[in-house]
Amino acid sequence: AGKAFLHSHSYAGNPLACRAALATLDIFRDEPVLERNRALAAYLAARLAPLADHPHVAEVRQTGLIAAVEVVADKATRTPFPAHERRGLRARLDALARGVVLRPLGEVIYTMPPYCTTLEEIDLIVDAIASGVSVACR
Structure with a gap:
């Protein structure tokens, strides 16, 4: 139905994984x-x-x-x-x-x-x- 959530490997520049990594780095910076x-x-x-x-x-x-x-x-x-x-x-x-x-x-x-x-x-x-x-x- 064209409603699948597509993703790729975390080591291949996956935007979701990259966003999660950046959020984690923010936590280490701020806390x-x-x-x-x-x-x-x-x-x-x-x-x-x-x-x-x-x-x-x-x-x-x-x-x-x-x-x-x-x-x-x-x-x-x-x-x-x-x-x-x-x-x-x-x-x-x-x-x-x-x-x-x-x-x-x-x-x-x-x-x-x-x-x-x-x-x-x-x-x-x-x-x-x-x-x-x-x-x-x-």
Whole structure:
């Protein structure tokens, strides 16, 4: 009927993608995005820190707002759980039930909240990770 919304690839000069990119650059120019992200990352680190003491958490890693929690069968030896048990998936499913999307890569549970996240949302994410780790390691 000639009413299709046509577009092209974002790397090919797509006007819609270019407009979105320009709007994003405006936000970075006009708002303290990086300063806010540093504060959010520090808060995320503080909230995640207690997980390092969990008997099945080998490591908590973080770069900015990207965080990962590695789950193992034995913390002292870093012995992994058997892969077929899919412990990371168990954590993901528990988090989904709480309204949080986590990404397990094997037994490493990742989160990468958007720049517009709030402290309350970080609390929700970390609580879901903590619950997911407990459920996955039963």
